[in-house]
Amino acid sequence: MIELKQLTKTFDVGKTTLTAVDDVNLTIADGEIFGIIGYSGAGKSTLIRILNGLEKPTSGTVDINGQKITDIKGAELRKARQKVSMIFQHFNLLWSRTVQENIEFPLEIAGVPKAKRVEKVKELVELVGLAGREHAYPSQLSGGQKQRVGIARALANDPEVLLCDEATSALDPETTDAILDLLVDINKRLGLTIVLITHEMHVIRKICHRVAVMEGGKVVELGDVLEIFQTPKQEITKRFVAQVTESEDSSETIKHLRELYPTGELVKLVFVGEQAEQPILTQLIRKHPVEINIVQGKVSHTQRGAYGTLILQLKGTDAEIRQALEFLNQENVQAEVMAND
Amino acid sequence: MIESLFPNVDWDKMWEATYETIYMTAMSTLFTFIIGLVLGIILFLTAPKQLWANKIVNWLTGVFVNVFRSIPFIILIILLIPFTSFLIGTIRGPNAALPALIIGAAPFYARLVLIAFQEIDKGVIEAARSMGATTGTIIRKVLLPESKPALISGITVTSIALVGYTAMAGVIGAGGLGTLAFLDGFQRSRPDVVLMATILILIIVFIIQFIGDALTKKADKR
Numbered sequence: 001m002i003e004l005k006q007l008t009k010t011f012d013v014g015k016t017t018l019t020a021v022d023d024v025n026l027t028i029a030d031g032e033i034f035g036i037i038g039y040s041g042a043g044k045s046t047l048i049r050i051l052n053g054l055e056k057p058t059s060g061t062v063d064i065n066g067q068k069i070t071d072i073k074g075a076e077l078r079k080a081r082q083k084v085s086m087i088f089q090h091f092n093l094l095w096s097r098t099v100q101e102n103i104e105f106p107l108e109i110a111g112v113p114k115a116k117r118v119e120k121v122k123e124l125v126e127l128v129g130l131a132g133r134e135h136a137y138p139s140q141l142s143g144g145q146k147q148r149v150g151i152a153r154a155l156a157n158d159p160e161v162l163l164c165d166e167a168t169s170a171l172d173p174e175t176t177d178a179i180l181d182l183l184v185d186i187n188k189r190l191g192l193t194i195v196l197i198t199h200e201m202h203v204i205r206k207i208c209h210r211v212a213v214m215e216g217g218k219v220v221e222l223g224d225v226l227e228i229f230q231t232p233k234q235e236i237t238k239r240f241v242a243q244v245t246e247s248e249d250s251s252e253t254i255k256h257l258r259e260l261y262p263t264g265e266l267v268k269l270v271f272v273g274e275q276a277e278q279p280i281l282t283q284l285i286r287k288h289p290v291e292i293n294i295v296q297g298k299v300s301h302t303q304r305g306a307y308g309t310l311i312l313q314l315k316g317t318d319a320e321i322r323q324a325l326e327f328l329n330q331e332n333v334q335a336e337v338m339a340n341d
Numbered sequence: 342m343i344e345s346l347f348p349n350v351d352w353d354k355m356w357e358a359t360y361e362t363i364y365m366t367a368m369s370t371l372f373t374f375i376i377g378l379v380l381g382i383i384l385f386l387t388a389p390k391q392l393w394a395n396k397i398v399n400w401l402t403g404v405f406v407n408v409f410r411s412i413p414f415i416i417l418i419i420l421l422i423p424f425t426s427f428l429i430g431t432i433r434g435p436n437a438a439l440p441a442l443i444i445g446a447a448p449f450y451a452r453l454v455l456i457a458f459q460e461i462d463k464g465v466i467e468a469a470r471s472m473g474a475t476t477g478t479i480i481r482k483v484l485l486p487e488s489k490p491a492l493i494s495g496i497t498v499t500s501i502a503l504v505g506y507t508a509m510a511g512v513i514g515a516g517g518l519g520t521l522a523f524l525d526g527f528q529r530s531r532p533d534v535v536l537m538a539t540i541l542i543l544i545i546v547f548i549i550q551f552i553g554d555a556l557t558k559k560a561d562k563r
Binding site for chain 2: 052054077078079080081082085086088090092093094095096097105106108109110137139153157
């Protein structure tokens with residue numbers, strides 16, 4: 001378990017003081033994939049560096065599995081860092097070393113004998129899908145492959161926590177997805193806790209269990225990923241959610257749909273979690289004499305279940321439509337009639 | 342043929358002088374490399390925000406490097422005469438030239454080492470720290486290997502400059518091709534001796550450059 005208590009970090013910039021991390025309190029469970037999202041300058045980079053002691057907080061404590069990272073230094077801190085490893089946006093591989101030697105590096109630091117290092121590297125290379133590339137230099141690898149080396153290197157000393165510093169921000173969308181799949185796979189197979197920072201909501205949606213939204217050094221919103229997607233409270237969170245959901249709520253879109261479907265009622269349904277997997281539409285059609293036309297829809301999958309929205313055109317008498325809406329609300333689907341203008 | 346083009350060249354003396362030049366260059370390059378590397382590491386690591394950030398040490402090292410790098414070599418030799426005679430016991434011969442050569446060249450190489458280290462991606466050093474590396478490990482396994490091509494090309498340039506310095510050291514009787522060209526060639530009006538000494542110096546320079554380029558290329562995996 002990782003516990004951050006009243007964590008604050010300030011930097012002196014000339015005559016003014018910049019508060020990069022402002023009284024952050026978080027608890028991250030074992031085996032969890034925890035995301036921290038924010039725009040650049042929100043303090044997330046500083047926060048993640050406090051977790052492995054690369055930065056010292058001005059005040060507050062970080063406790064990782066019973067060890068106060070913020071209180072230790074020297075040899076003890078270096079030892080602790082072997083259990084809290086990190087991957088980076090720009091991979092930070094040693095170009096003078098081959099894939100094999102890069103992965104061996106943390107093992108050399110930990111004082112593992114050569115024979116054991118070779119054995120461990122073999123295992124890791126398989127795990128991250130780089131078999132056959134052991135003797136290549138980083139300059140001969142693609143971005144995705146470099147990050148795989150970074151991940152293998154980070155896993156070499158069997159860490160308990162993996163910190164990901166914008167690990168996919170330098171990769172193209174397809175490679176990003178492949179790396180994210182690998183992280184989920186590692187999380188499940190090794191039971192490793194993953195803390196990642198990003199500015200891409202796509203990353204949060206795809207792999208995180210819980211998310212903290214940071215702005216101006218503070219955590220402004222925190223919760224289950226599904227819950228955050230369903231009911232974002234803060235303005236900044238809504239903006240992040242809008243990154244990955246279609247802008248179907250904008251009045252422009254509604255107006256456009258209205259023009260296309262002038263008759264009946266346009267109803268927006270929001271599905272979350274289990275309902276997204278239930279055959280609710282089938283039941284609606286069987287039980288109610290309304291005509292249904294699917295106008296627009298999207299269902300996305302997160303680590304904590306699916307969520308989605310569906311816009312339907314309902315045709316029938318007023319009473320029939322009212323009854324249909326009542327049925328949907330009984331099924332715990334949020335249904336709202338979209339305004340006509 | 343060669344005998345007729347260079348009638349005044351005493352070949353035994355010429356070869357001995359060549360050997361002395363190579364000896365002075367090799368020894369001074371070796372010590373310049375070691376001392377320059379140490380100074381470069383200190384300059385780099387004591388700079389602000391670095392692992393050994395220390396204003397006083399950084400300033401003192403910086404001043405030392407800048408002062409000795411700025412003194413013209415010919416003057417440095419003269420200034421160092423008392424130091425040399427104390428250290429070596431004489432101010433004549435190839436060994437007596439070494440202190441001046443090293444003190445003149447090491448600060449220059451230290452600057453090149455510093456530049457080489459500054460070229461290293463900061464993220465790589467951060468990654469090593471995040472793995473729990475000590476500063477010693479970072480020096481041995483990150484700084485030195487990651488800047489190897491620049492360190493080699495730097496010592497190549499320095500070594501070639503040292504060939505030139507050895508010729509100047511000839512003025513204080515260091516021996517080598519410089520002394521030969523000056524005493525036997527210039528002062529006795531034998532241009533063929535000067536020319537032959539020049540040709541041999543050029544060959545030494547070309548060989549150093551060739552070896553340096555080959556090693557730099559071999560070390561660079563970027």
